[in-house]
Every structure is written in C-alpha cells, then in structure tokens.
Amino acid sequence: MRIKVVIFDLDDTLYSEIEYVKSGFKEVAEFLSLHVKKESQEIYQKLLYFLKKDGRGRVFDSTISSYIKPNKTLVKKSLSLYRKHHPKISLDQEAIKLLEFLQINKIPIYLVTDGNALVQERKIKALGLSKYVKKAFVTHRYGRSKAKPSAYCFEKIAKLEGVAPEEIVYIADNPHKDFVGIKPLGFQTIRLKQGMFKDVTLNAQHEAKLTFNSIKELFCLLDKMKNDKSLYSSCYIQ
Numbered sequence: 001m002r003i004k005v006v007i008f009d010l011d012d013t014l015y016s017e018i019e020y021v022k023s024g025f026k027e028v029a030e031f032l033s034l035h036v037k038k039e040s041q042e043i044y045q046k047l048l049y050f051l052k053k054d055g056r057g058r059v060f061d062s063t064i065s066s067y068i069k070p071n072k073t074l075v076k077k078s079l080s081l082y083r084k085h086h087p088k089i090s091l092d093q094e095a096i097k098l099l100e101f102l103q104i105n106k107i108p109i110y111l112v113t114d115g116n117a118l119v120q121e122r123k124i125k126a127l128g129l130s131k132y133v134k135k136a137f138v139t140h141r142y143g144r145s146k147a148k149p150s151a152y153c154f155e156k157i158a159k160l161e162g163v164a165p166e167e168i169v170y171i172a173d174n175p176h177k178d179f180v181g182i183k184p185l186g187f188q189t190i191r192l193k194q195g196m197f198k199d200v201t202l203n204a205q206h207e208a209k210l211t212f213n214s215i216k217e218l219f220c221l222l223d224k225m226k227n228d229k230s231l232y233s234s235c236y237i238q
Helices: 017-036 040-054 059-065 072-084 093-104 117-126 152-161 215-224
Strands: 005-008 109-113 135-138 168-172 188-192 210-212
Touching (some): 059 072, 072 117, 135 152
C-alpha cells in the first residue's frame, strides 16, 4: 500500500528545539540584565548552564537567584517573555530537502504538535512552514486530552484526506508519546533519533515501525527510491 499523506512532528523533528530555547534565552537575558545589573551575555550563559544542569523546570528561578534574592515576579515575567517572544529559528536544510521532495511527489504534508498553541504557532510562522504544510494541528487547540498519545488529530487528517490510517505516516522523535496511540489504529510511524530523546529506547509498543538517525538519513533513502513506481511502499509497509 502506498503512503498518501505524511505528517510531521515539529520540535526536534523539522528543526532543533534547542535553537528555540536559545532564542528565548537571549531575550530573557536582555530583560534580566536591567534588573540584576549584569551583562546579558553573562546571564545568557548562566541560563544555558542551569538548563544543562537541572533541565527547564527552574532555569529562570536558579539564574535569578544566583544574582539576587529569589524573585517570583521576575521569574513570571521571564517565563512570559520566553513564551511570547518571536523566535529566531530556521528549518534544517535536510528538512527543507525532504519537504520539497514530498511536494514534488504531490504528497500532502501536515503537522501534529503538542504544546502551548500560541508558542507553537509562532514557531511555525518563524520556520516558514506554511509554504509546505497543508494544515498544522496544534493539539492543545482541541483541549489537553487531545494531545499525544491521543489519535484525535491524526484521525481528523485521515478523514480530511479520505485515506486509511495505513496510508499515512507520522515522522517524529519522542517514543514516549508520539507512536503508542496511533500504531494500534494502523498509522505508519517513523522515528528520528535526534534531539533530547535520541538515546531513549523503549519497548516495541512505544517505538516506531522504522527508525532513522536523522532526516538526512531518511531523505537519502527516499531520494534513492525516487524513480521507483512503488515509492514509499517498500520502505514503510511490511
């Protein structure tokens, strides 16, 4: 069976999410420099340090507290600025090649991504994805219960395109939630081992049907197959 629709995840799939984080940190650092009386570059490096050390949960708290006494108001303003900033991010070049390849082959492209709707939509705009993507589904627009692993948005796409789940492939990076909800329904799945989950290995229920180390690796395979009339079928369907 030929794949008729391709759905992508966003973060750490079509671009490296750490670039969004760095973009936000730079704006927060400029803001905090006015309050802690330190150079923004020093604060930026401190934000990256606490991100690596402790993760995202308390990065603003820890950074502010390293300069002045704990300040919940500054933390809230920093978080708000981070979420509302217009990110300076771009698509990976290999992602562009893959998107253009799918367009040339007239394969409809969709996005399904979790996260704050306004944040995700700013990312989508900054990446210029509207020229490639038929429709972007930000799951939180439909309620948190519709976030992955829910199959809600995937089933909406299948209905919109009038195709069976078996004719749709989802390309994503997070084995904890990206594939486990849609595999039992017949959707095809590809995992890219990149980003924060690249070293994570879970049981077969959670893993994708196929795994690649990068978009470049996936694209190279598809490019070699471009003259094959059964394009995608031998790659995705057993």
